[in-house]
Amino acid sequence: xxxxxxxxxxxxxxxxxxxxxxxxxxxxxxxxxxxxxxxxxxxxxxxxxxxxxxxxxxxxxxxxxxxxxxxxxxxxxxxxxxxxxxxxxxxxxxxxxxxxxxxxxxxxxxxxxxxxxxxxxxxxxxxxxxxxxxxxxxxxxxxxxxxxxxxxxxxxxxxxxxxxxxxxxxxxxxxxxxxxxxxxxxxxxxxxxxxxxxxxxxxxxxxxxxxxxxxxxxxxxxxxxxxxxxxxxxxxxxxxxxxxxxxxxxxxxxxxxxxxxxxxxxxxxxxxxxxxxxxxxxxxxxxxxxxxxxxxxxxxxxxxxxxxxxxxxxxxxxxxxxxxxxxxxxxxxxxxxxxxxxxxxxxxxxxxxxxxxxxxxxxxxxxxxxxxxxx
Numbered sequence: 001x002x003x004x005x006x007x008x009x010x011x012x013x014x015x016x017x018x019x020x021x022x023x024x025x026x027x028x029x030x031x032x033x034x035x036x037x038x039x040x041x042x043x044x045x046x047x048x049x050x051x052x053x054x055x056x057x058x059x060x061x062x063x064x065x066x067x068x069x070x071x072x073x074x075x076x077x078x079x080x081x082x083x084x085x086x087x088x089x090x091x092x093x094x095x096x097x098x099x100x101x102x103x104x105x106x107x108x109x110x111x112x113x114x115x116x117x118x119x120x121x122x123x124x125x126x127x128x129x130x131x132x133x134x135x136x137x138x139x140x141x142x143x144x145x146x147x148x149x150x151x152x153x154x155x156x157x158x159x160x161x162x163x164x165x166x167x168x169x170x171x172x173x174x175x176x177x178x179x180x181x182x183x184x185x186x187x188x189x190x191x192x193x194x195x196x197x198x199x200x201x202x203x204x205x206x207x208x209x210x211x212x213x214x215x216x217x218x219x220x221x222x223x224x225x226x227x228x229x230x231x232x233x234x235x236x237x238x239x240x241x242x243x244x245x246x247x248x249x250x251x252x253x254x255x256x257x258x259x260x261x262x263x264x265x266x267x268x269x270x271x272x273x274x275x276x277x278x279x280x281x282x283x284x285x286x287x288x289x290x291x292x293x294x295x296x297x298x299x300x301x302x303x304x305x306x307x308x309x310x311x312x313x314x315x316x317x318x319x320x321x322x323x324x325x326x327x328x329x330x331x332x333x334x335x336x337x338x339x340x341x342x343x344x345x346x347x348x349x350x351x352x353x354x355x356x357x358x359x360x361x362x363x364x365x366x367x368x369x370x371x372x373x374x375x
Contacts, residue, residue: 026091026200028100029275036278037098039329045277045286046357055287057294060359067299072308072353077345079310081128081323081370082115083107084137086315089165092186092199094233094276096327099132107315109139114340115313116146122345128310128370130157130323135169148179155182157370160210161203173210173217182227183219184266184370185211188235190253198235211260220262229264231372237285239296239365243267243373266372269293271324271361293360301367304374307353313340321353323370324361330354 029037036042049055064070086103088095119127127147134140134156147154156176163172176183187207188198195204211228215221220228230250234240247265254260270276272290280286307321311332317340320326334351337344367374 026093028091028102029098029278031100031102034278036274036281039327042273042277042328043356045281046272050281050286055290057290057357057360060355060357063297063360063363064302064355067302069299069302072302072305072355074349074351074353075308076349077122077124077309077311079126079128079306080115080119080122080124080313081130081310082313083315083323083326084129084131084134084140084143086132087136088132088159089136089162090133090159090200090203092275094198094235094270094279096271096274096276096324097132098274098327103132105315106137107139107317109142111315111317111340112139112143112146114317114343116143116150118340118343119147119150119152124152124345126153126155128155128157133159133162135162135172141175144179144181153182154179155184157184157186160185160187160207163210163213164206173213173219176214177217177219177226180226182229183214184229184231186231186233187211187250188232190250190257194235208258208260211254211262212258215259215261220260222261228262229266230262231266231268233268233270237280237283237289237292239269239292240267240368243366264372266370267366267368268370268372269361269364269368271358273324273327273358290357290360293364296364297360298363298365298367298375300375301363301365304367304369305359305362306369306371306374307362310370311348317341319343319348321351322362324358325354325356328356328358330356 061070064072085106086097086099087106088099089101091100144154162169188195192204214228218224219226232240232246243265246267250265272280280289310322312320312323312326314320314326319332319338320330321332331338332351333354334347336342337347362368
């Protein structure tokens with residue numbers, strides 16, 4: 001086990017490693033020693049296109065200049081999003097985190113305590129916990145317990161299959177209910193074939209089982225106050241359809257075929273980074289997809305991008321404008337507040353948000369955020 005910057009990189013498997021819902025041929029970019037596992041290579045492609053091709057797009061910064069929104073500034077930090085580690089029991093084809101069971105980066109309790117110290121002394125009300133599978137962090141429940149003592153609203157981005165992955169996770173629905181946690185879970189589609197193609201063999205069946213367990217606790221049921229939201233992202237090189245229409249379709253099909261209820265569906269655009277970028281390059285769709293994002297630029301969506309009210313904390317405590325910037329290792333622009341140990345809310349609320357070409361994904365069509373469309 002190696003300690004670095006007071007954070008852990010685990011080099012041994014958990015003693016009771018959860019079963020993996022994944023096609024065996026899919027591994028993380030890091031495990032494959034893929035060139036895209038280096039964020040600098042991703043940024044190079046975003047800036048200049050695929051190697052050997054003449055390809056250029058209007059810089060995203062220029063688009064914001066054209067509508068008088070540059071430099072892009074925060075409206076005020078309202079959401080504190082924390083990545084608890086890159087370990088996951090799934091290896092999804094389009095994962096922007098490049099998460100998987102071979103990823104051993106895990107946030108330590110010391111860094112979690114630094115997050116708690118920040119939250120204790122700030123007006124931020126919402127804490128959004130993500131990963132990987134955040135539940136795989138050995139200090140996950142301790143962290144949630146401590147956050148709730150501060151009277152914060154907690155969102156957990158649960159991949160559903162983790163609930164069934166190991167006996168120690170089977171009580172998660174009851175635990176979430178006890179604390180009034182808001183659950184956000186990805187479900188690529190309401191059929192098995194399309195879900196399993198993107199997330200791994202057997203994921204749909206396990207997800208349906210987990211959703212039923214959550215429903216039994218009251219999640220997604222009208223009047224319960226227990227929020228269960230689902231996330232859809234496209235399986236191919238296209239933009240998501242209407243969120244409202246898709247939500248109605250998901251609700252009808254999941255209830256008719258499985259008796260499952262949920263609150264909202266978030267339609268999220270795939271960002272051209274990490275494993276989705278690999279997919280675009282391998283399938284020959286990179287340039288066409290980027291052109292689609294650029295052509296669909298929506299000024300109204302630009303005003304509502306999530307980086308304006310969110311701060312993203314990486315597993316090793318560094319601060320980023322959003323989860324996607326985090327994966328590209330693009331830290332916030334504040335010279336004196338780039339790590340949770342030096343967190344200064346006033347400075348972060350007045351920072352200039354760091355931009356790149358992937359930002360087109362958040363401003364295309366109706367816009368995209370961790371909470372779905374923005375317009």
